[in-house]
Amino acid sequence: MIAIQKSFEDKPGSRGKLYLVATPIGNLEDMTYRAVRVLQEADIIAAEDTRQTRKLLTHFEISPGKLFSYHEHNKAASGPELIRFIIEGKNLALVSDAGLPAISDPGSDLVKLAIEADIPVIPVPGANAALSALIVSGLSTERFQFVGFLPRDNKERDALLASLKQEENTLLLYESPHRLIKTLEALFKAWGDRNIVLARELTKRYEEMARGSLSECLAWLEEHPPLGEYCLVVAGARPEEVKEMKDAWWQPLSVEEHVRHYEMQEGCARKEAMKKAAADRGVSKREIYKIIAVDDKE
Structure with missing residues (x-):
């Protein structure tokens, strides 16, 4: 079933929203006016590193009293708690140490939880490395x-x-x-x-x-x-x-057939044949061995 999000539609008694707020990747002048406003108005600010975020909030004269720790090591416990706050009607702003949250950080897991709970997820874009x-x-x-x-x-x-x-x-x-x-x-x-x-x-x-x-x-x-x-x-x-790789002579062959070709046609020992096949395919010899081992078991 398709789910439609209307980010700025407010309903009486509705739950809060999750804002993904971009922060500067180095230069504080890259902070947007909207990002500052959202952080000022948010009921809770979830941060990967609260010490780093505290410095940012202090610079823009935003109260650090609503900071909440959310990182890779506590997300299993903190995630559901943050979602509960939003369901109760609180607006949550999620930030990472720098740049866009939810890219190469645990914010993506919080986004999934929010979507599952039918909570609007709103991007506040900015710097990205x-x-x-x-x-x-x-x-x-x-x-x-x-x-x-x-x-x-x-x-x-x-x-x-x-x-x-x-x-x-x-x-x-x-x-x-x-x-x-x-x-x-x-x-x-x-x-x-x-x-x-x-x-x-x-x-x-x-x-x-x-x-x-x-x-x-x-x-x-x-x-x-x-x-x-x-x-x-x-x-x-x-x-x-x-094109050259796709047109290579060995493309139609399975890995086992590729290795066997070097054994039968060129008289290579098994290990040498695997090494040659790995070089052709641009993978490690260990990968070739793993594939052959799986085929042998089957």
Whole structure:
């Protein structure tokens, strides 16, 4: 059944509303008039980091007395309680540490709970790091895909990167300074030497964009150690590369048939055949082994 939300329709005795309020990603002048007003008028302000949000509220002379902690580690308990407050008629403003809430933070779970409870969810837009980096990147903005933070587990990360190898859209990622070089090395291994933009400290005093190929940026980072939070904008696969991969001789083959080809036609040992098949497909040898192991069980 379709559900219709009329964001600004007030009914007598109706429940409150959930406002998703964007906050600055660095420069406080990026706070909108509407965002300030909504935070002033809200009955409750739910924040991922109340200490950070308290500074923001103090700057705009908004009472911090209505702050409520809502983060990844307490969302299971806090989420239902916040929903109960809204059902009772209170308006709730949700903010993240910086930028738009519900992107790469637990706010998305609160949104789901609100929709399930038939509570209006209203966006109060503003700054966003990924889109800010995209529009200054010089790379294609026609189509893009937000990836966010890559998995910390190497196997999960490599599997995700392999699945995106043929993606022609521009790719947007977030990364911390202490993991940046490791991530760029993984991108280079998975996708080759694509063009990339390293955007750091967006809207802040030391805002900086490094534009070049992955190999050039890795070399540059050897003399310029990573500092601050980064948004990575990576060129998608070129159409001719995607066509070449799709037209590859091994495409019609199953993974087992692919491995067997190298064993039978080229006399490779099993491990070497798996390694060659993995290289063809742009995945790790471990992924090939997992697929074959599952097929063997079936």
